[in-house]
Amino acid sequence: MTKNTRKEAPVLPLNTIMSGDCIEAMNSLPEGSVDLIFADPPYNLQLRGDLHRPDNSKVDAVDDSWDQFDSFKVYDDFTREWLAAARRLLKPNGAIWVIGSYHNVFRLGAELQNQGYWLLNDVVWRKSNPMPNFRGKRFTNAHETLIWASKNEGAKYTFNYEALKALNEGIQMRSDWVLPICNGGERLKNEDGDKAHPTQKPQSLLHRLLIATTNPGDVVLDPFFGTGTTGAVAKMLGRDYIGIEREEKYRKVAEKRLKSIRKFDSEALKVSTSKRAEPRVPFGQLVERGMLRPGEELSSLNGRHKAKVRADGTLVGNDVKGSIHQVGAHLEGAPSCNGWTYWTYKRDGQNVPIDLLRQQIRAEMN
Amino acid sequence: MTKNTRKEAPVLPLNTIMSGDCIEAMNSLPEGSVDLIFADPPYNLQLRGDLHRPDNSKVDAVDDSWDQFDSFKVYDDFTREWLAAARRLLKPNGAIWVIGSYHNVFRLGAELQNQGYWLLNDVVWRKSNPMPNFRGKRFTNAHETLIWASKNEGAKYTFNYEALKALNEGIQMRSDWVLPICNGGERLKNEDGDKAHPTQKPQSLLHRLLIATTNPGDVVLDPFFGTGTTGAVAKMLGRDYIGIEREEKYRKVAEKRLKSIRKFDSEALKVSTSKRAEPRVPFGQLVERGMLRPGEELSSLNGRHKAKVRADGTLVGNDVKGSIHQVGAHLEGAPSCNGWTYWTYKRDGQNVPIDLLRQQIRAEMN
DNA sequence: GAGTCTGATGAATCCATAC
DNA sequence: GGTATGGATTCATCAGACT
Numbered sequence: 001m002t003k004n005t006r007k008e009a010p011v012l013p014l015n016t017i018m019s020g021d022c023i024e025a026m027n028s029l030p031e032g033s034v035d036l037i038f039a040d041p042p043y044n045l046q047l048r049g050d051l052h053r054p055d056n057s058k059v060d061a062v063d064d065s066w067d068q069f070d071s072f073k074v075y076d077d078f079t080r081e082w083l084a085a086a087r088r089l090l091k092p093n094g095a096i097w098v099i100g101s102y103h104n105v106f107r108l109g110a111e112l113q114n115q116g117y118w119l120l121n122d123v124v125w126r127k128s129n130p131m132p133n134f135r136g137k138r139f140t141n142a143h144e145t146l147i148w149a150s151k152n153e154g155a156k157y158t159f160n161y162e163a164l165k166a167l168n169e170g171i172q173m174r175s176d177w178v179l180p181i182c183n184g185g186e187r188l189k190n191e192d193g194d195k196a197h198p199t200q201k202p203q204s205l206l207h208r209l210l211i212a213t214t215n216p217g218d219v220v221l222d223p224f225f226g227t228g229t230t231g232a233v234a235k236m237l238g239r240d241y242i243g244i245e246r247e248e249k250y251r252k253v254a255e256k257r258l259k260s261i262r263k264f265d266s267e268a269l270k271v272s273t274s275k276r277a278e279p280r281v282p283f284g285q286l287v288e289r290g291m292l293r294p295g296e297e298l299s300s301l302n303g304r305h306k307a308k309v310r311a312d313g314t315l316v317g318n319d320v321k322g323s324i325h326q327v328g329a330h331l332e333g334a335p336s337c338n339g340w341t342y343w344t345y346k347r348d349g350q351n352v353p354i355d356l357l358r359q360q361i362r363a364e365m366n
Numbered sequence: 367m368t369k370n371t372r373k374e375a376p377v378l379p380l381n382t383i384m385s386g387d388c389i390e391a392m393n394s395l396p397e398g399s400v401d402l403i404f405a406d407p408p409y410n411l412q413l414r415g416d417l418h419r420p421d422n423s424k425v426d427a428v429d430d431s432w433d434q435f436d437s438f439k440v441y442d443d444f445t446r447e448w449l450a451a452a453r454r455l456l457k458p459n460g461a462i463w464v465i466g467s468y469h470n471v472f473r474l475g476a477e478l479q480n481q482g483y484w485l486l487n488d489v490v491w492r493k494s495n496p497m498p499n500f501r502g503k504r505f506t507n508a509h510e511t512l513i514w515a516s517k518n519e520g521a522k523y524t525f526n527y528e529a530l531k532a533l534n535e536g537i538q539m540r541s542d543w544v545l546p547i548c549n550g551g552e553r554l555k556n557e558d559g560d561k562a563h564p565t566q567k568p569q570s571l572l573h574r575l576l577i578a579t580t581n582p583g584d585v586v587l588d589p590f591f592g593t594g595t596t597g598a599v600a601k602m603l604g605r606d607y608i609g610i611e612r613e614e615k616y617r618k619v620a621e622k623r624l625k626s627i628r629k630f631d632s633e634a635l636k637v638s639t640s641k642r643a644e645p646r647v648p649f650g651q652l653v654e655r656g657m658l659r660p661g662e663e664l665s666s667l668n669g670r671h672k673a674k675v676r677a678d679g680t681l682v683g684n685d686v687k688g689s690i691h692q693v694g695a696h697l698e699g700a701p702s703c704n705g706w707t708y709w710t711y712k713r714d715g716q717n718v719p720i721d722l723l724r725q726q727i728r729a730e731m732n
Numbered sequence: 733g734a735g736t737c738t739g740a741t742g743a744a745t746c747c748a749t750a751c
Numbered sequence: 752g753g754t755a756t757g758g759a760t761t762c763a764t765c766a767g768a769c770t
Contacts, residue, residue, distance in 0.1 A: 072479060102488035102513070106475025113438060113472065119745075121505045122468035124490045126542050128731050133538065136527040139487045139578075142540035145511075147468070153745085161502040161760095163678035167650030169689060171762075172499060174508035176492050176542070178645075179654070180730055186656070204654040211678055212505075236660075237677060264677065268660035271678040272687070274502070276748080276759065283757095325757060334422040338758045412745045419741090420760040428743050469745060493742090498761040501746035506762080510743080547742060550765055565743050 012219065015235070017243040017251050017258075022223035025244045026085035034089045034242070035158070035218035037096040038209065038230050040201060041082070043103050075104065079111045082223060087115060089221065090151045095120070095158065095213055098147050099201070105145045117149040120157065124176045125205060129183075148213065157213070163271035164212050173212070179204045188227050188253055196253045197227040206233035214239055216269050228254030235261045238269050279365060281358045283324050283339065284313025291357045298343040299351055305331040307343070315343075324354070378585065381601070383609040383617050383624075388589035391610045392451035400455045400608070401524070401584035403462040404575065404596050406567060407448065408433045409470045410441050419500050428564045432613070441470070445477050448589060453481055455587065456517045461486070461524065461579055464513050465567075471511045483515040486523065490542040491571060495549075514579065523579070530578050539578070545570045554593050554619055562619045563593045572599040580605055594620030601627045645731055647724045649690050649705065650679025657723045664690075664709040665717055671697040673709070681709075690720070 012033055018025045086096060096117065098108050113119065123146040130142040150157040164173040182202040190196050206229055214220060216238040222230035225243030227250055234241040235258060245251045286292045287309060294311040307317030307327050315327040322330070324339025332342075340358060344351040378399055384391045411433055417425040435441040452462060462483065464474050479485065489512040496508040516523040530539040545568060552569060554562040572595055580586060582604040588596035591609030593616055600607040601624060611617045652658045653675060660677040673683030673693050681693040688696070690705025698708075706724060710717040 102475070102485050105488075106472045106479065106513075109468070109472025110476045119468050121507065122471075122511070123505060124492070124509055124542065126490070126492070130540070136538075137525055139489060139514075139530075140538050140540040141487065143490055143542050145488070147472075148505075156748085159503060160678075164505075166689065167648060167654070167679045169646075169648040169650065169679075172502065172506050174496070174506040176490065176509050178731070179651075203656060204651070207654040207677075264660040267682070268674060268676050270676060272680055274759080280749090280757080323757075332422070335416075335418055335424075336422065336756095336758075338760090340758070409743055410745090411743060413743095414745070417744060417746060418760090421739090423740075425744070425746095426741075433743085467743065467745095469743085493763095495742080495763040497742045497744070498763090499744080499746060500761055502760055503746045504744090507744065546764085549742065549763095553742095561742090 013242060014219065014240045015231075015242075015258075017225060017228070017231070017245055017254055019248070019251060020244075020246055022244045022246070023081050023085045026082070026089055026221075026223060029089055029242075031088050032091050032094075033219065034221045035091055035094050036210075036214050036220045037086050037090065037094070038206070038220065038222050039082075039086065039096065039098045040199065040222075040224050040226070041079070041098065041100070041104070041108070042224065043101070072107070076107055076111065079107055080115075083108075083111055083115055083117075086221075086223065087117065087151060092151060093156045093158070095148065095150045095155075097209055097213070098149075099125070099144055101141070101144050105147070109147050112147060112149050116152060118151075118153040118155065120148045120150060121175050122147050126176050126178045128178055128180045130181065146209075158215060158218075160212055160215075160271055160273075162274045164208075166272045167208065167211065177205070177208060179208075182229075188257065190253075197250060200227055201229045203229055203233050206230055207237070210234060210237055210239060211271060216266070225254060226250050228257050231258050232261050236264055238263050238266060278362060281361050282313065283354075285361065286354065286357050287311065287313050289361075291360075292345060292354070296345065298345055298354065300328065300331065301342055301344055301351075301353065303351075307331075379608060380585065380606045381597075381608075381624075383591060383594070383597070383611055383620055385611065385614070385617060387612060388610045389447050389451045392448070392455055392587075392589060395455055395608075397454050398457050398460075399585065400587045401457055401460050402576075402580050402586045403452050403456065403460070404572070404586065404588050405448075405452065405462065405464045406565070406588075406590050406592070407445070407464065407466070407470070407474070408435075408590075409467050410435050411467075411469050417500065425497075425500070426564075430564060438473070442473055442477065445473060446481075449474075449477055449481055449483075452587075452589065453483065453517060458517060459522045459524070461514065461516045461521075463575055463579070464515075465491075465510055466513075467507070467510050471513070475513050478513060478515050482518060484517075484519040484521065486514045486516060487541050488513050492542055492544045494544055494546045496547065512575070524581060524584075526578055526581075530574075533574065533577065543571070543574060545574075548595075554623065556619075563616055566593055567595045569595055569599050572596055573603070576600060576603055576605060591620060592616050594623050597624050598627050602629060604629050645728060647727050648679065649720075651727065652720065652723050653677065653679050655727075657726075658711060658720070662711065664711055664720070666694065666697065667708055667710055667717075667719065669717075673697075 100108050125144045127142050130140055133140045179202060182200045188196040210233055219240045220234045221242045223244045225245035228243055231241040231243050292309050294309055296309045298307050307315040310316060314321055315324055317327050320327050320330045324343055325337050328337035328339045328342040340355040341353055343354050345354055411428055413427050466474050491510045493508050496506055499506045548566045548568040556562050576599055585606045586600045587608045589610045591611040594609055597607040597609050658675050660675055662675045664673050673681040680687055681690055683693050686693050686696045690709055691703050694703035694705045694708040706721040707719055709720050711720055
């Protein structure tokens, strides 16, 4: 064995729950190792007593000097730190989801932008059965906001467009999601019958989010794991998870929950894919294989233009030469054109799109 | 008459449109004189190149100079200044609404909090007819966010709870509002037929907002008046307005528009009370919500065919993949098929139509 | 006139790969 | 890394032409 002087990278603790402070825990993991982070951070008010000021003095919940300004300052410092630790962990094409309400989500979103995350969407979780506003002083607070962001501008983030479109019966998925809150049998209870966690998220929310922005085998990290909804859905869907949770009582509930989860069979985890994922077929191959003859005439779908096939797989039409796409774009005066769906050839008196021939070749490849 | 040595307060320019920079204009008005501010500031969209629809037509982007900022810092400085000027203008029990998208709304919300405004709700405007995502790279950006805040914590802001409940057919108004975007006859055009303003807001949105949070006779100020939707609805509803608009071309359109408006125009009521259609439930939601498991087998009602559920809400059966409707139609050799009544799942030894699950979801939504 | 078809358009941070 | 090119991608609504 050759001598290896590089520092050994720490191993990822896949499918386990780490304890302790999430910032320290994240900083102990190797840089650029996680595909997706889902984070449901605590809100402002719940942080009193849990947080330290920037100078490390503990914030006292009953301290009279606590005011609005201190409160935001401390929350922003906390947000900055954990978002930076999260960003370090992400692979270059990784992405993050954060969820919050109007109490904290504006600070989350602004800090994401400040750190160089690139916002992709804000998504509204529209609760189909929210708690009513009993005092009648405001609108029923019937939604929470999720922010989806890539690590950098221009990153090639994962988005399973076709699968989401399928989930929505053929119409592209919108930025507003109507889903019920977590209650009934899904809501975890303690022995005494109280709810095990105050803000347990519904599995349906994580299902949609993980189907949309991860692939089977991806690593999903949740720094505020709670009772482990992220891990549970990740496991069902064949993704690896890493949870971080500082409260032992939540870790215990999550451990038990995760043990009983089974992965769905992998056939069911395959999702609809787009044409982009199909192998590329050069048009010239249709000519080489004799599916189209050199000299044969193609017509545009709208019938307005014609062009002739040449032996090298280019077209000539109306003084223009070039690829099926270039000639189509030129004839239509369009910025671009998909030649596969634009051109047709004649068989048995019918005009058939040449894309049919490409599909034949692709079918043979499988 | 007794001698009055106090400085004469400037008179409020009610029901007029001021020109010039909105910060200077606001600072020229008397402190604590306005009941409500509605502000639709530039969003700071950071658009890169051109965008074409699949039919090759070009999207008319918002690329006006007034939406260009060099950095977040410049945008934040601008936001801080106009929000401070606005806060000075508000009466002690006054309130503000701001609207934005994910590009800017997090910065707006954070700065509102920083200045001591007290957030009351964030309200989601869910557009019933948004522009689609043409490249299939993100979720359809189908909503914008409004933030409603009082001048201070503890202020006695106006909220017409009962009026809102009546507008919503007797049900408490929620924080998500489904309203169409502004198009058709309501959309103001120039002589050449082009839209007069790239981001005209619908009257229905302002109608709901003013009914909810102002009383007749209140003074409503809009520092980014544009073509004057705020003024138009305020006038209809018997509120006084003050508009501020920098661009002469928009002021001219707004002046003309406002002249033709009559108080208590019944048209305004009509647009705001559009009926809700029966909600569409995508089959995928049964999977997300755990009512059916990925991998679970469905049987056709006639018992002749079977298919398996996938995680994205599609079915696989006999080499066919697709929606519940597509797979059903294919297996029956029929041109179409209602998958909801065709497929059944097994519970307690019984075959139950999946439509039962859809009915369950619809019941929860009402 | 009623129904049908075609075209236009809306606050948009909207491509991937090979050379 | 920049450049060139293949080729993938849309929903609701309204106006106006056409049957």
